[in-house]
Amino acid sequence: xxxxxxxxxxxxxxxxxxxxxxxxxxxxxxxxxxxxxxxxxxxxxxxxxxxxxxxxxxxxxxxxxxxxxxxxxxxxxxxxxxxxxxxxxxxxxxxxxxxxxxxxxxxxxxxxxxxxxxxxxxxxxxxxxxxxxxxxxxxxxxxxxxxxxxxxxxxxxxxxxxxxxxxxxxxxxxxxxxxxxxxxxxxxxxxxxxxxxxxxxxxxxxxxxxxxxxxxxxxxxxxxxxxxxxxxxxxxxxxxxxxxxxxxxxxxxxxxxxxxxxxxxxxxxxxxxxxxxxxxxxxxxxxxxxxxxxxxxxxxxxxxxxxxxxxxxxxxxxx
Amino acid sequence: xxxxxxxxxxxxxxxxxxxxxxxxxxxxxxxxxxxxxxxxxxxxxxxxxxxxxxxxxxxxxxxxxxxxxxxxxxxxxxxxxxxxxxxxxxxxxxxxxxxxxxxxxxxxxxxxxxxxxxxxxxxxxxxxxxxxxxxxxxxxxxxxxxxxxxxxxxxxxxxxxxxxxxxxxxxxxxxxxxxxxxxxxxxxxxxxxxxxxxxxxxxxxxxxxxxxxxxxxxxxxxxxxxxxxxxxxxxxxxxxxxxxxxxxxxxxxxxxxxxxxxxxxxxxxxxxxxxxxxxxxxxxxxxxxxxxxxx
Numbered sequence: 258x259x260x261x262x263x264x265x266x267x268x269x270x271x272x273x274x275x276x277x278x279x280x281x282x283x284x285x286x287x288x289x290x291x292x293x294x295x296x297x298x299x300x301x302x303x304x305x306x307x308x309x310x311x312x313x314x315x316x317x318x319x320x321x322x323x324x325x326x327x328x329x330x331x332x333x334x335x336x337x338x339x340x341x342x343x344x345x346x347x348x349x350x351x352x353x354x355x356x357x358x359x360x361x362x363x364x365x366x367x368x369x370x371x372x373x374x375x376x377x378x379x380x381x382x383x384x385x386x387x388x389x390x391x392x393x394x395x396x397x398x399x400x401x402x403x404x405x406x407x408x409x410x411x412x413x414x415x416x417x418x419x420x421x422x423x424x425x426x427x428x429x430x431x432x433x434x435x436x437x438x439x440x441x442x443x444x445x446x447x448x449x450x451x452x453x454x455x456x457x458x459x460x461x462x463x464x465x466x467x468x469x470x471x472x473x474x475x476x477x478x479x480x481x482x483x484x485x486x487x488x489x490x491x492x493x494x495x496x497x498x499x500x501x502x503x504x505x506x507x508x509x510x511x512x513x514x515x516x517x518x519x520x521x522x523x524x525x526x527x528x529x530x531x532x533x534x535x536x537x538x539x540x541x542x543x544x545x546x547x548x549x550x551x552x553x554x555x556x557x558x559x560x561x562x563x564x565x566x567x568x569x570x571x572x573x574x575x576x
Numbered sequence: 577x578x579x580x581x582x583x584x585x586x587x588x589x590x591x592x593x594x595x596x597x598x599x600x601x602x603x604x605x606x607x608x609x610x611x612x613x614x615x616x617x618x619x620x621x622x623x624x625x626x627x628x629x630x631x632x633x634x635x636x637x638x639x640x641x642x643x644x645x646x647x648x649x650x651x652x653x654x655x656x657x658x659x660x661x662x663x664x665x666x667x668x669x670x671x672x673x674x675x676x677x678x679x680x681x682x683x684x685x686x687x688x689x690x691x692x693x694x695x696x697x698x699x700x701x702x703x704x705x706x707x708x709x710x711x712x713x714x715x716x717x718x719x720x721x722x723x724x725x726x727x728x729x730x731x732x733x734x735x736x737x738x739x740x741x742x743x744x745x746x747x748x749x750x751x752x753x754x755x756x757x758x759x760x761x762x763x764x765x766x767x768x769x770x771x772x773x774x775x776x777x778x779x780x781x782x783x784x785x786x787x788x789x790x791x792x793x794x795x796x797x798x799x800x801x802x803x804x805x806x807x808x809x810x811x812x813x814x815x816x817x818x819x820x821x822x823x824x825x826x827x828x829x830x831x832x833x834x835x836x837x838x839x840x841x842x843x844x845x846x847x848x849x850x851x852x853x854x855x856x857x858x859x860x861x862x863x864x865x866x867x868x869x870x871x
Contacts, residue, residue, distance in 0.1 A: 287774070288695070288696035293690075298706065298746075310720075312723070313717060373611065401621055401839070410640075418640070451618070514809075537722075537809075552713060553715075
């Protein structure tokens with residue numbers, strides 16, 4: 258071990274740093290600089306990540322509003338999480354959101370990227386059209402979609418209404434109905450598929466044309482070329498995005514808060530919204546902490562499952 | 577015999593060639609149709625937002641809705657500023673976004689340089705931890721950091737929104753480190769011969785070369801902070817201190833019967849990020865490529 262680090266040091270910059278005065282051992286000197294320059298992250302990691310995570314576990318054992326009351330309750334909140342029907346509702350809603358948005362958005366982003374990569378005219382224009390919705394997000398977009406979903410005079414039903422009328426079907430009341438409120442948030446999320454599309458488009462451009470030529474000589478059809486060449490080479494990029502999307506989708510908050518406030522009848526209550534309500538509206542910070550840990554463990558499980566699955570479908574071959 | 581076979585196959589091939597030309601043309605037609613149709617679907621919400629913001633009141637609430645304003649009323653864009661201090665909200669959001677972005681860019685570039693270029697014990701383990709924190713759902717630290725800021729007496733200030741970003745957010749450290757890895761090592765050696773220490777090396781060689789990557793960090797951070805809603809909701813107190821996001825939500829509560837003004841305010845709210853995108857489109861794309869593809 259020692260010999261390895263010594264060779265590394267010699268290859269590194271260290272040998273050149275020891276100048277002037279009584280030279281410090283080069284490797285030590287470089288190491289000190291290394292820690293010094295990495296210190297913003299080290300400090301931030303301790304103060305804003307590890308510390309709070311551990312503190313969160315402990316806070317979860319108290320009944321506290323951080324002002325008047327602090328009572329030790331042990332693992333009661335953690336047990337509560339498992340039997341609380343609202344938490345279960347939030348969990349199911351968020352799971353449905355995540356398990357529909359992640360796969361559909363990934364497929365949609367891939368589809369758009371592949372379409373735009375067919376030597377289409379005005380490619381950068383179309384790229385902007387598809388990408389722009391993912392640049393804007395937050396409250397303004399939620400307000401916009403709330404307006405689009407307006408059942409009587411909104412854009413969606415003004416298109417759907419006439420289409421459904423011959424079948425004598427009324428268009429859905431979107432965010433105002435318990436069945437359609439969650440699907441409304443899901444459909445709205447598809448509008449942001451452009452972010453991943455941009456990454457896939459860049460990935461597609463990185464695939465060497467020689468591979469396609471080889472496949473063409475072998476007589477592969479364009480479908481086969483896509484599934485045998487394009488898709489496998491894109492899997493590392495897809496994988497990275499899917500993992501980030503899983504994490505992001507489990508943290509959905511703004512839409513649910515601004516458009517429906519979790520309603521109607523908790524149809525759009527998400528985990529983060531419920532944590533927010535528990536802690537910052539009802540001031541059960543201990544319970545909110547316990548719920549946050551619960552969410553953390555769930556997301557961790559899905560991320561680990563995704564990482565585990567990687568070896569069976571992610572193609573790690575150097576091009 | 578041989579000739580017939582050859583001719584036959586030539587005819588066959590020509591036929592196939594013709595067929596493939598027809599199917600190729602059909603394919604292009606379908607492709608363009610799909611791209612254009614999809615593009616319209618993606619663009620329509622923006623159109624609807626703009627169309628609503630300039631419509632006369634009598635027209636906005638018509639059923640069935642109309643697509644084109646019978647006349648353009650621009651005064652709805654003044655309403656937000658008349659009802660709430662929206663100009664102040666823009667200043668507040670700008671302050672938070674700029675303060676966070678500058679701190680994030682500086683700190684993550686220093687840390688990224690350290691991970692990319694300096695050798696020290698535990699470095700590789702620490703970098704793995706950086707990657708691990710990238711996939712950490714951040715709400716697990718929501719309550720304890722709130723307690724921390726209560727103890728520091730920072731509630732009601734912008735500090736809880738800005739200062740944590742000065743400690744090298746993991747994603748940007750990763751981005752900067754990936755960038756520094758692409759700078760040729762020969763540059764380091766020549767600087768070293770001139771007698772630079774690592775800080776000098778960073779300051780004189782790597783920082784000037786990393787301006788594009790720093791731009792990416794700045795753009796991402798500004799956009800993220802501009803769009804953020806949860807943290808301002810928790811930490812900001814008092815209407816004059818609101819960000820644009822909070823202001824929009826407040827405005828909505830007061831404008832239930834003035835959709836034009838609400839859409840006008842929403843347009844103003846998203847405009848800065850759209851302008852930023854158009855000015856920095858190249859960086860945007862590049863940053864996404866660096867962070868997404870090489871990940």
